[in-house]
Amino acid sequence: MSRARLAVAAVLALFAGLLVVVAATSAGAAETLLSQGKPASSSSKEGSSYSSGKAFDGDTTSTRWASQEGHDPEWIRVDLGTPQQISRVKLFWEAAYGASYRIETSDDASSWTTVYSTTSGDGGLDDLTVSGTGRYVRMYGTARGTSYGYSLYEMQVFGGTSTPTDPPTDPPGGSFVVAAAGDIAEQCTAASSSCAHPKTAARVEAMNPEFVITMGDNQYDDARLSDFRAYYDKTWGRFKAKTRPAPGNHETYDPAGSEAGYKAYFGSIAFPQGKSYYSYDHGGWHFVALDSNTFDQQAQLTWLKADLAATTKRCVAAYWHHPLFSSGEHGNDPVSRPVWQALYEARADLVLNGHDHHYERFAPQNPNGQADPNGIVEVLGGMGGASPYKIENVQPNSQKRLTDTYGVLKLTLTDTTFGWQLIGTDGSAKDTSPTYTCH
Known part of the structure; x- marks a missing residue:
């Protein structure tokens, strides 16, 4: 192989290596679902079938956490294991939703920082962009949207800074x-x-x-x-x-x-x-x-x-x-x-x-x-x-x-x-x- 061809091959190899590094960096920046399967606790539960872990089991349509009925405030939290950067929280509400609630983070489950709050919740799916850090993340409900309690099919906590890893809109x-x-x-x-x-x-x-x-x-x-x-x-x-x-x-x-x-x-x-x-x-x-x-x-x-x-x-x-x-x-x-x-x-x-x-x-x-x-x-x-x-x-x-x-x-x-x-x-x-x- 000529010296000129060797030089071209070296440049191409270097460029390919840079692409791999860039791709790996981009992939590492993608949002990650942090909460699924992690330990959870709540202020109350409606019954044994509605425990806090049901909101972090990956099932968004059938299993759920439900608090006791007719009482405010109520909360549910997840322990991520170590402090994490939090970028997004998704709440899949059952019919019993929170009209007023906060999303809070904490490193010790004692002192809490509010990263999101609303007084106009209407149930359904709440997909919330937030910015904060903490080992613990909780939904703290202060006013129920119905006469029942609070109930979530799923609560998902994401970390990272880039586009969510949801399925694409177009099939x-x-x-x-x-x-x-x-x-x-x-x-x-x-x-x-x-x-x-x-x-x-x-x-x-x-x-x-x-x-x-x-x-x-x-x-x-x-x-x-x-x-x-x-x-x-x-x-x-x-x-x-x-x-x-x-x-x-x-x-x-x-x-x-x-x-x-x-x-x-x-x-x-x-x-x-x-x-x-x-x-x-x-x-x-x-x-x-x-x-x-x-x-x-x-x-x-x-x-x-x-x-x-x-x-x-x-x-x-x-x-x-x-x-x-x-x-x-x-x-x-x-x-x-x-x-x-x-x-x-x-x-x-x-x-x-x-x-x-x-x-x-x-x-x-x-x-x-x-x-x-x-x-x-x-x-x-x-x-x-x-x-x-x-x-x-x-x-x-x-x-x-x-x-x-x-x-x-x-x-x-x-x-x-x-x-x-x-x-x-x-x-x-x-x-x-x-x-x-x-x-």
């Missing part, structure tokens, strides 16, 4: 699965063989979806917080942290106030933008969750049009409770027509609804119910667990209808296409849609 390869259903939790439990929502929850778990969509009437009959805790939470509640819900008419029946129990249970999960309707992106898709209980109010329609105008995603899906088109007992609901019109003008692709307790899919159509290859595909998925309804008046463009069938929609979405299957409680596919290309 690799552009293909992902979403589970969807409406009309879910009747007032029954798995102890009853006729209770359907434990069985549909098992199908969701088997799918392992990226997230879960609900199309209203999540909890029957009046959607009180106590009912959410007693029924929905025991089955579909295991997916709460990755659920993107919409309310139905039964959510308005709560004597404590319209949608009061729904809001108390889901918190910021259902109100991420401070309203009962919201939008989000995943992969090549823009999703819009709407509140059809207030379709008669101009504010939501105005927001929807602005939201659709702002998105740059090719594929658009929207979901709410009351369907514009249905062959079931409730039939067509014209309250949804202005929303359909806005979606149609924005060239949206997919609408998901509930309300009628059956399964139905429609060919692409316009807001007037006319077949249109550039129209929207509607799927009615009201078979999440509530008693089935009859098919009464078959609508134009209705391609498939099933009743007396409980199940979950398994949506398979890519950056340019979509399709789905209805998965019954026995695990078999009861219907398979065509594959559609986004507008």
